[in-house]
Amino acid sequence: MLLYVIRHGQTDYNREERLQGARDIPLNDTGRSQARANGRTLASIPDLEFPLSQFDWVASPLGRTRETMELVREAAGLEPGGYRTDPLLIELSFGDWEGQTLDEVAVHSHHLIIQRDEGKWDFRPPGERAESYAMLAHRIDRFLTTLTGPTICVAHGGVVRTLFNRIGNVAGDDAAMIDIPQDRVLKIKDGAIGWV
Incomplete structure (x- = not known):
């Protein structure tokens, strides 16, 4: 497995520390700058195993992740719209x-x-569509089974936390507490996980 993961850029909800979840909140200007910087980071990785054009690019279908993806791709020198979306990557509600x-x-x-x-990890807030991290992790398990080659993914903080649990073997409650930056790129390769 070779997977690069980027959390979407900052939104006003992030800045205000509001629980965003599955709400479709747009990026703010800081978030757009973070996305562009992450694209430049990807393009400048010295030991990148494949050309960026050969990766499968996939994003959560929410607006903040799609805008992040398009800005990342543009900053990396690629056509902005050349990616797919997967609802399994939507943030936990x-x-x-x-x-x-x-x-x-x-x-x-x-x-x-x-x-x-x-x-x-196991706490589920009130509400019909609410999820726990454990529930999100089952969705991410399903997503991981769909990967067929090197992939670049733009998703959400909760998704990245579940990857630390599923691939990095971080205990659930510990993984749920990890601070996930919006200006870094995470590399997952053959069971190893760490920031670029």
Whole structure:
């Protein structure tokens, strides 16, 4: 397996520390700059195993990941639209909590914040579509089985955390706490995982 993964660039929700989840929030100017910088990073990797044009490029279908992908590709010298999307890569849903900060949630659901802090990997927020990291990890397992060659992926912080669990063997609760930067490229090769 050879997989490069980029988290989408910053959005206003990220800047405000709002739970974004599956909401379709656009990039802000900082996020666009981060995406372009990540494209330049990919293009300048000295020991890249294949030409960038030979990778399978895939993104979550949400707008912030598609815009990130197109900016990454353009900055790397490729045609912006030459990628596919996969719904398995959509960020985990925070259900009824989406759009709120954790401080705002704590005002009305302090007991649930305590539950979340005691076991973040398996915690599922309230709401019909809400997911836990464990549920997201099952989707990412399915995504990984679809990879047929070297791949470059633009996804979300939760997706990257599950990759640390599934490929990097980081315990679930620890993986769920990893800070995932929006201005770095993650390389996964033959079970090894680390930032470029």
